[in-house]
Amino acid sequence: MTLLGSTKQDPELKNGKKKKKYYVVWSGSKTGVLESWEECKNSIHGFKGAKYKSFKTLELAKEAYSGEYEDYKGKTIFESELTPDQIKLIGEPNLETISVDAACSGNPGLMEYQGVETKTKKIIFKMGPFKNSTNNVGEFLALVHAVAHMKKINDPRPIYTDSKIAMSWVKKKTQRTKLEKNEENEDSFKLMERAISWLKSNEITNEIIKWETKAWGEIPADFGRK
Numbered sequence: 001m002t003l004l005g006s007t008k009q010d011p012e013l014k015n016g017k018k019k020k021k022y023y024v025v026w027s028g029s030k031t032g033v034l035e036s037w038e039e040c041k042n043s044i045h046g047f048k049g050a051k052y053k054s055f056k057t058l059e060l061a062k063e064a065y066s067g068e069y070e071d072y073k074g075k076t077i078f079e080s081e082l083t084p085d086q087i088k089l090i091g092e093p094n095l096e097t098i099s100v101d102a103a104c105s106g107n108p109g110l111m112e113y114q115g116v117e118t119k120t121k122k123i124i125f126k127m128g129p130f131k132n133s134t135n136n137v138g139e140f141l142a143l144v145h146a147v148a149h150m151k152k153i154n155d156p157r158p159i160y161t162d163s164k165i166a167m168s169w170v171k172k173k174t175q176r177t178k179l180e181k182n183e184e185n186e187d188s189f190k191l192m193e194r195a196i197s198w199l200k201s202n203e204i205t206n207e208i209i210k211w212e213t214k215a216w217g218e219i220p221a222d223f224g225r226k
Contacts, residue, residue: 022061026069027051033061053224082214090215095119099160099211100146101221102138108179111135111188113142115149116221118160125149130191132184137177137192139163142221143170143208144195150206158207162219167208173199 023040025031028050030043037054044050051069055061064072082090095118102113112128125145128138143166146159161167169175173196181189211219218224 021054021056022058023052023054024061024065024072025050025052026065033058033065087215090212093118093160093211093216094158094209097158097160097209098124098146098150099219099221100139100142101162101219101223102135102142103223104133104135104138105129108132108134108185111138112223113138113145114221114223115142115146115159118220121220130185130188132179132182133188134177134179136163136165137175137179137188139166140169140175141188141191141195143167144198147204147206147208148198148202151202151204156206158209160209160211160219160221162211162213164210167210170199170204170208 021037023034023037025034025040025043028040028043028047030039034040034043040052040054044052053064053069053072055064097118098115099118100113100115102111104111110129110131111133112126112130114126115124116122117124127141127145130138139161140163143159143161143163147170149155150157150159165176175192175196177192179185179188213219
C-alpha cells in the first residue's frame with residue numbers, strides 16, 4: 001500500500017506545564033538567545049530562510065549562538081530527565097529497526113510525516129505537507145505507511161513510534177481525531193480512510209515499539225524543529 005501525498009503545539013508546554021527552554025535565532029527579524037517560544041515565533045514568522053533551534057539551558061543556547069546554525073541543524077541536544085538506574089532498566093534502543101514521526105506547523109496546520117532507518121536516519125519515505133491537519137493524524141499515517149511498506153517489501157524489522165495515540169489507533173483499526181473535515185484537509189481524511197481499510201484487511205507482521213524519548217532523546221525520524 002502506498003499512502004499518497006516544527007513545530008507542534010507550543011514547545012514549552014509539556015503535560016500542561018511550562019518547561020523552560022531557550023531559543024537561538026541565527027536568522028530572523030530578531031536574532032540572538034531568546035527566552036520564550038512566543039518571542040522566537042514572532043522573530044521567525046514570515047521571515048524567509050529563518051534559522052532557529054531550542055535548547056534546554058542558557059549555557060547551551062549561548063554556546064550554540066556563538067557557532068553556526070548548520071552545526072546544530074537536525075541534531076538533538078539531549079539531557080535525560082531519568083536517573084541512570086531508570087535508563088539502565090529501559091535499556092538501549094534497537095538500531096536494526098525503522099522509526100516514524102510527524103511534524104505540524106500549527107495544530108491544525110501544515111503536516112508532514114516520514115519514516116527513516118533508525119541507525120542511519122536514511123529516509124525511507126517522506127510525505128506532505130498536508131494542509132489543515134494535525135500531528136496525531138500525521139503520526140497515525142506515518143505508522144500505517146510504515147507497516148504497509150514493510151509488509152510489501154517483506155522487511156521484518158520492528159517499527160518505532162513515539163506516539164501512544166498512533167499505536168492505539170492502529171491497534172483498534174480506527175482513528176479518533178477531533179479535526180473537522182473541510183476542503184483543505186480532504187487529502188488527510190482520504191489517507192486515513194485508506195489506512196483504516198488497509199488495517200482491516202491486512203495482518204501487521206512487524207512489531208510496533210514505543211520509542212522511549214525520556215531515555216533516548218528525540219526519535220531518529222524527528223524533523224529537528226523543536
